[in-house]
Amino acid sequence: MTRQQLFEQIKEKESFLCVGLDTDIKKIPKHLLDAEDPIFEFNKKIIDATKEYAVAYKPNTAFYEAHGAKGWESLQKTLEYIPKDIFTIADAKRADIGNTSSMYARAFFENMDFDSVTVAPYMGSDSVKPFLEFDRKWVILLAATSNPGGLDFQDVIVSSDGEKLYERVIRKSAEWGNANNIMYVVGATRPEALIGIRRLVPEHFLLIPGVGAQGGDLKAVCKYGMNKHCGLLVNSSRGIIYSDSTEKFAEAAGKEAHKIQVEMAEILQRL
Numbered sequence: 001m002t003r004q005q006l007f008e009q010i011k012e013k014e015s016f017l018c019v020g021l022d023t024d025i026k027k028i029p030k031h032l033l034d035a036e037d038p039i040f041e042f043n044k045k046i047i048d049a050t051k052e053y054a055v056a057y058k059p060n061t062a063f064y065e066a067h068g069a070k071g072w073e074s075l076q077k078t079l080e081y082i083p084k085d086i087f088t089i090a091d092a093k094r095a096d097i098g099n100t101s102s103m104y105a106r107a108f109f110e111n112m113d114f115d116s117v118t119v120a121p122y123m124g125s126d127s128v129k130p131f132l133e134f135d136r137k138w139v140i141l142l143a144a145t146s147n148p149g150g151l152d153f154q155d156v157i158v159s160s161d162g163e164k165l166y167e168r169v170i171r172k173s174a175e176w177g178n179a180n181n182i183m184y185v186v187g188a189t190r191p192e193a194l195i196g197i198r199r200l201v202p203e204h205f206l207l208i209p210g211v212g213a214q215g216g217d218l219k220a221v222c223k224y225g226m227n228k229h230c231g232l233l234v235n236s237s238r239g240i241i242y243s244d245s246t247e248k249f250a251e252a253a254g255k256e257a258h259k260i261q262v263e264m265a266e267i268l269q270r271l
């Protein structure tokens, strides 16, 4: 998917909501467990109930990989079920030496046809560049993550002018691609980081996880992170998909997604 197509989705739906499909077999309603593929059944209903409000879906691959070959199958079926005009993110946090990264890229972009994959930057340019060789595909690079331990390394000062490691990651990696093929992950739990990040990459999309279950604040994220085209995809996983554990789970997820979309529409109108 191109940047322009993503802008159009955001405008049309008045939303920059990404629904996280972190589907945990232990948390899905019991009545689905009799289905042949309970994870896919759950995802189908969540997608049906939220697709009007979402511009992106982000399955975290860990929840599928944990089930081996059957889990990969559930992931593939889920990907195929997502409407084609909605942006898809394989949250896999990959990267390795160059030839291995090429294989990861093929797995998510050729074999599975995701629009994007999350990539860990720690191994540097040759580990990231193979992901950038695919037309209309995106790398979403981890920058300032939402978890408390993110501060352990990402905030270490790496130069005499006070540059932090996550800022170095963004500044350097922005030279490997551009705003049409690189996004950055910034946690909603640290909106203050967005001020400096926007100075480094004013035009790039930012993927923001951490609203909902992790307590991040949507308004603060928008205040510091939005650019004139929006430039944000804000993810909520557990806060939406597990808002109810009864047979009405999908309806509840739809309501939760709608509530966030209404808030987003108000913010977008002020742009």
Ligand SMILES: O=c1ccn([C@@H]2O[C@H](COP(=O)(O)O)[C@@H](O)[C@H]2O)c(=O)[nH]1
Pocket (backbone or CB within 6 Å): 020, 022, 060, 091, 144, 145, 146, 147, 185, 186, 187, 209, 210, 211, 212, 213, 214, 235, 236, 237, 238, 239
């Ligand atoms: O910094 C990061 C990077 C990735 N994630 C992922 O996003 C979702 C968040 O789930 P919630 O249930 O909405 O908390 C999950 O897949 C994480 O692995 C993140 O949270 N923070």
